[in-house]
Amino acid sequence: MAPKRRWAGRPCGKLKVVTSAKIEMHVHLEGSVRPATLLEIARRNGESLPADTVGGLEELYRFTDFRHFIDVWIMTTNCLRTADDFRQVVVDYAQQARSHGAVYLEAIFSPAERVEAHGIGWDEIYTGYCEGAVEAQERFGLTVRFTPDLYRGCPVELAEKCASVSVRYRDRGVVGLGIGGYELQGPLEPYRRAVRIAQDGGLAFVPHAGEAAGVESVREALGLGAVRLRHGIRAADDSALVAELADRAVVLDVCPTSNLRTGVVERLSAHPLPRLREAGVLCSVGTDDPAMFGTDLNREYELAERLGLPAGDAYAAGLAGALCEEEVLKRLADIADRGAGQYRSGPG
Ligand SMILES: [Zn+2]
DSSP, rough: OOOOOOOSSSOOGGGEEEOOOOEEEEEGGGGGGGGGHHHHHHHHHHOSSSSSSSHHHHHHHHHOOHHHHHHHHHHHHHHHSSSSHHHHHHHHHHHHHHTTTTEEEEEEEOHHHHHHHOOOOOHHHHHHHHHHHHHHHHHOOEEEEEEEEEEETOOOHHHHHHHHHHTGGGGGOOOOOEEEEEEOOOOOOGGGHHHHHHHTTTTEEEEESSSSSSSSHHHHHHHHBBBEEEEEEEGGHHHHHHHHHHHHOOEEEEEEEHHHHSSSSSSSGGOOOHHHHHHOEEEEEEOOHHHHOOHHHHHHHHHHHHHTOHHHHHHHHHHHHHOOOHHHHHHHHHHHHHHSSSSSEEEO
C-alpha cells in the first residue's frame, strides 16, 4: 500500500475535532503483553519465568529504574517465539485499545532483537504480527499498521536486513521504520543506509528521539528524514527547534506516564507538552509500554487533557501524522466527522 508523508485531505491540525475515538501512534507491542498473556505464552513455549503466577509477574512488572525496565522487557520478549505468539500479542492489545475507544493503531515491534538473540525467522515474526492486524480488523473493527523498530546498538548489517524485510511487508501493513532503545547509547548515523533502504522502499522514518537525549538527537533524526517523532519532547528546550517542528507539522507521539516512569520528566506539572502545544506543535498521545508502565490509552488521554491537550486535538494530530493509506485516512476523518457532527473551524 502506498505510504503517505502528510495528510493532504484537510489541515487537521487547524480544525477542531470533537470525537471520543482515539488514535494511538506510539505503543510497543512487546510492552503491551499483560502478565496473564505472558504466562500463557510462556507455558505454551515451555519457557520458565521468574514467577509462575499473574500476581507474581505483576510484582515483577513494577520496575524501579531503567535497568529493571530492560530486565522486564527481556523477560517478556524472550517468551515470544512463534507466529502465533506475535499474532496473539497484536489481537490482545487491539482488544484492550478498542475498549478504550481506539480506531487506529500504528504499533511498534522490534524484530531484530528476536532474530539476533534467538534466531527466530524474520517471516515468523512479521507474518504473526500481520495476521494479528487482519484479525484485529475483523473482530474489533480496529485498523492496525506497523512501524518496526531497530534499536540503538543493533549491528548495522542486521539493521539493514530489518529494513529490507520491512519493505517486503509493505503490502501487509508495514508503513514505516523506526529506531528505539536507549538514546544515550549512540547516534543514528550508523543506520543511515538502513533508513535509506526503508525510505527508498516507500516506508517513512519514524524514530525515537528527544526522550532521554536532548535537542541534538531531534535534529539528527530530522536530518535523516524523520517525518514524525516518538517522544521528541526534549525539543522543548530549544525554541528554534520547536518552531521548526510546528512549521513542518512534525507530529510528536507523546506518552506522559512513560516520561514519568522513566524519569525523563520529574512530575506531571513539569511536562513540556503545554509549551509544545502553545508553540503549535502537533502532539498525539500514546501508552508506549502500557503493561510495563501500568497504564492504558484512556489514562494517557486523560493525563494529556490535564496538560491542556483535548482528546479531539490528539486525534487530529494522529490523523495528521498517520502513515496509513488514503482510504484508511478518509475513514478516520469520517469518524471524527461523525463524532463532531461536523468539523468546526477554530483554534487547534
Ligand atoms: Zn517508545
